[in-house]
Amino acid sequence: MLTMHLNIISDNKINKINFNNNNKINLIIKIQQNQFQQQNQQNQFNQQNQQNQFNHQNQQNQFNHQNQQNQFNHQNQFNHQNQNQNQFNQQNQFQFNHQNQQNQFNKFNPNTFIQNPNLSFKRKTYSARYYELKKKRENLPIFAHKEEILQKIKENKVIILCGETGCGKTTQVPQFLIDGGYHLTGKQIACTQPRRVAALNVANRVSQEMDVVLGEEVGYTIRFEDKTSSKTIIRYLTDGMLLREAMFDHSLSKYSVIIIDEAHERTLSTDILLGLLKQLINKRQDLKIIIMSATLESEKFKQFFIDPPVLEISGRMFPVEILYSQVPEEDYFESAIRTVMQIHIYEQPGDILLFLTGEEEIEEACKRIKKNASQLQGDLCGKLRVLPLYSALPPDVQQKVFDDPPNHIRIQHNTKREILSHEKTRNLGEKVEQKEEKEKSNEDEEKILYSRKVVIATNIAETSITIDGIVYVVDPGFSKQKVYNPRNRVESLLITPISKASANQRTGRAGRTKPGKCYRIYTKQGYEELQDQNNPEILCSNLSSVVLTLLKLQVEDLVHFDYMDPPPPETLMRALESLNYLGALDSDGKLTSLGNLMSEYPLDPTLSKMVIASSRHNCAREILSLAAMLSVPSPFFCPKEKTQQANDTHFEFHHESGDHITLLNIFHEWKSRNSNTDWAYDSYLNFRSLKNAENIRKQLSDIMIRQNFKITHTSIHHPDYYKNIQKCLVEGFFMQVAHLESSGKYMIIKDKQPVEIHPSSFLQEKPNWVLYNEFILTSKNYIRTCTKIEGEWLIEIASHYYDLSNFPKGSVKRELEKLYLRKAFRNKSFISSNQNQNQNQNQFELKFREKSIRKKRFSKLN
Numbered sequence: 001m002l003t004m005h006l007n008i009i010s011d012n013k014i015n016k017i018n019f020n021n022n023n024k025i026n027l028i029i030k031i032q033q034n035q036f037q038q039q040n041q042q043n044q045f046n047q048q049n050q051q052n053q054f055n056h057q058n059q060q061n062q063f064n065h066q067n068q069q070n071q072f073n074h075q076n077q078f079n080h081q082n083q084n085q086n087q088f089n090q091q092n093q094f095q096f097n098h099q100n101q102q103n104q105f106n107k108f109n110p111n112t113f114i115q116n117p118n119l120s121f122k123r124k125t126y127s128a129r130y131y132e133l134k135k136k137r138e139n140l141p142i143f144a145h146k147e148e149i150l151q152k153i154k155e156n157k158v159i160i161l162c163g164e165t166g167c168g169k170t171t172q173v174p175q176f177l178i179d180g181g182y183h184l185t186g187k188q189i190a191c192t193q194p195r196r197v198a199a200l201n202v203a204n205r206v207s208q209e210m211d212v213v214l215g216e217e218v219g220y221t222i223r224f225e226d227k228t229s230s231k232t233i234i235r236y237l238t239d240g241m242l243l244r245e246a247m248f249d250h251s252l253s254k255y256s257v258i259i260i261d262e263a264h265e266r267t268l269s270t271d272i273l274l275g276l277l278k279q280l281i282n283k284r285q286d287l288k289i290i291i292m293s294a295t296l297e298s299e300k301f302k303q304f305f306i307d308p309p310v311l312e313i314s315g316r317m318f319p320v321e322i323l324y325s326q327v328p329e330e331d332y333f334e335s336a337i338r339t340v341m342q343i344h345i346y347e348q349p350g351d352i353l354l355f356l357t358g359e360e361e362i363e364e365a366c367k368r369i370k371k372n373a374s375q376l377q378g379d380l381c382g383k384l385r386v387l388p389l390y391s392a393l394p395p396d397v398q399q400k401v402f403d404d405p406p407n408h409i410r411i412q413h414n415t416k417r418e419i420l421s422h423e424k425t426r427n428l429g430e431k432v433e434q435k436e437e438k439e440k441s442n443e444d445e446e447k448i449l450y451s452r453k454v455v456i457a458t459n460i461a462e463t464s465i466t467i468d469g470i471v472y473v474v475d476p477g478f479s480k481q482k483v484y485n486p487r488n489r490v491e492s493l494l495i496t497p498i499s500k501a502s503a504n505q506r507t508g509r510a511g512r513t514k515p516g517k518c519y520r521i522y523t524k525q526g527y528e529e530l531q532d533q534n535n536p537e538i539l540c541s542n543l544s545s546v547v548l549t550l551l552k553l554q555v556e557d558l559v560h561f562d563y564m565d566p567p568p569p570e571t572l573m574r575a576l577e578s579l580n581y582l583g584a585l586d587s588d589g590k591l592t593s594l595g596n597l598m599s600e601y602p603l604d605p606t607l608s609k610m611v612i613a614s615s616r617h618n619c620a621r622e623i624l625s626l627a628a629m630l631s632v633p634s635p636f637f638c639p640k641e642k643t644q645q646a647n648d649t650h651f652e653f654h655h656e657s658g659d660h661i662t663l664l665n666i667f668h669e670w671k672s673r674n675s676n677t678d679w680a681y682d683s684y685l686n687f688r689s690l691k692n693a694e695n696i697r698k699q700l701s702d703i704m705i706r707q708n709f710k711i712t713h714t715s716i717h718h719p720d721y722y723k724n725i726q727k728c729l730v731e732g733f734f735m736q737v738a739h740l741e742s743s744g745k746y747m748i749i750k751d752k753q754p755v756e757i758h759p760s761s762f763l764q765e766k767p768n769w770v771l772y773n774e775f776i777l778t779s780k781n782y783i784r785t786c787t788k789i790e791g792e793w794l795i796e797i798a799s800h801y802y803d804l805s806n807f808p809k810g811s812v813k814r815e816l817e818k819l820y821l822r823k824a825f826r827n828k829s830f831i832s833s834n835q836n837q838n839q840n841q842n843q844f845e846l847k848f849r850e851k852s853i854r855k856k857r858f859s860k861l862n
């Protein structure tokens, strides 16, 4: 058992943390005093957030009851912010004047780059679409600043670019850099995005603007998908992928310019990249860095990068009117649905984007809106296409939100088009009556019915993306945010109010291709009370993967790494401790050979440890499939109208040990059907998830083979076939195990947290020991994707973690004592000998691999 001591010597601002694992581990880290203070703040923050969540949930439950009764009777009153329009006009006026002056001084010709053959990316002929898009590009506010941007980047290693949402930063700046010749040295321009959907969407748009095939000159790289080629000069990629590239090429030598877009999001990967890039610009004289966002805390970034120039670009493409609720809404979900329906019935043409917090809320909203719309359709308004957008959806389903909107106008004769203003709006029921009355009195005139799409998204649609046709944004002001409790290692997502930066990004999804309106389902005062910026993810995440990445990047002094916001020491220590238990770090906190191998997998350390161990457990074939299945969105697909049929079909794949082998059964069945799409469809399985898993499996198996691990397997008829797989799961997940108490409830081992098995589990019984993949904190604590294991395997595989000398007292300890005794009796050996087993096992892993390398060499020689 690891113990730790934290000594604070405030005078010289040096702290010491000693990890002590029976004298084996002695890791000393110096940390600064302010980090310790920050930890306390963080703990407070976590506690507060948890508290808020429970309050919120309780309120939510109450409101759900109330609102079900009052649906459509409740009034949505919006406070028209017409002054916004005026402000916009003034601002725009100012901007245009500014632009004109700029143009005069610079004598800027937007076609310069086309005329300069050396610096241009030029084709012989361009399509009509190219010219159409070129016109649009030239009208973007950023276009007038092209020369200025190129000049500033020429003169400086780092620049910060702040410009209104939609002004053209993401799509245009990389193209400006091509015109500036930054690709001519054979290097590429990288533009990072916090989200996959944005990287893909923007790359697609820019390839159209440059009139090239996506994946050739312009491409994208997201986890497990690389759509680039040797021709690529502009690469959009997730920040996580750039970080992975840095692991293998520390100086990111293939890039001449690296753009960190949407830097305000402060994702974990962005923060680490910022620290790395700050080091890198001193090593690489030719490297340029651009930090971009519409809603950036520029002062903080300025200080971090030691005073780079900040370019501010005002003006967005089209105005967006912001409307606030006049009184605080009791239930944002109900209000959001009501607002969408009101827009559909009463507003001018244009599609709607509604932000909700997660998959469940979104699916529920889709169902409700579809139902409401079906009751209205026909005589009141046109068709409404409802589309969900959240990260667990397969990419092709996500892409549907970008499809052209449905035919917008359907004209129905004998009735008159009617649009009521918001001032007249009291409640939907009243409006419908009013409208029907007017329709009757105008029977001879024609009525125009507007069809539209409504996209219901999480905050994955908040930044970077442009969904053509979106005119109305509905923002209830909440999102799910990560919270990490290092004490019990639980990372959870809590529904919390968004920041002002997020609210402004959401507003900015309208006004991109036409003027728009943003309905904020909170008061103006509510907006003022929001915190300015998002919490940096590094302060509220499990850092195991990051620590592994940093060590692989040869950043050994994790504490003194140049973080924009240093992570809480307790979180850092927990990450080090977990990695040490997994065998990835030695007692000095250095990367072991095993850790080095683990870091090469684009997986969480628990999964990579499991994959590596699979070779020794004779189940690599199966574990590769399983790791792939655990890396994709759930394959289960349950159409609302056929839930029972779908559940029955899914049950046919179930295995009595639980969810992991059930997933494996599905994958095997899919492969035995030659990856048949119809079969997946008929089995209510998500074809895309399975296809992605296939692709991911191939990539993981390539890494395993490259690392000289044998892709072992056991015959399905062998009695140990399932046992091997279950034991191998324990290799990675031994810290994620729950025990069945005599009370009939499960308790997480060591942390003593009561949990329940998620209702979606295929486990039919209540085994004594359950290993889980995920901990979900909602109104209850759930563990999801669970498998039955034997207690003996825990002490056999992870005796270093289940070391009783440091184990908390209780029923688990008593059970484990019995198991150790039984084992000692069987082996006629002492318990203490097990304590070295973990290290022996890691040694064994490496010897196993070396043996395999030697064998290969030997066979080559022969």
Ligand SMILES: Nc1ncnc2c1ncn2[C@@H]1O[C@H](COP(=O)(O)OP(=O)(O)OP(=O)(O)O)[C@@H](O)[C@H]1O
Residues within 6 Å of the ligand: 140, 163, 164, 165, 166, 167, 168, 169, 170, 171, 172, 205, 293, 294, 317, 463, 464, 465, 466, 467, 468, 508, 511, 512, 513
């Ligand atoms: N897929 C698309 N379809 C239609 N127009 C698009 C598309 N992508 C971009 N545009 C147009 O290009 C403009 C600039 O988009 P871009 O993403 O470069 O802006 P941005 O300044 O990076 O915005 P944000 O800060 O929101 O990321 C948009 O306002 C829109 O007019």
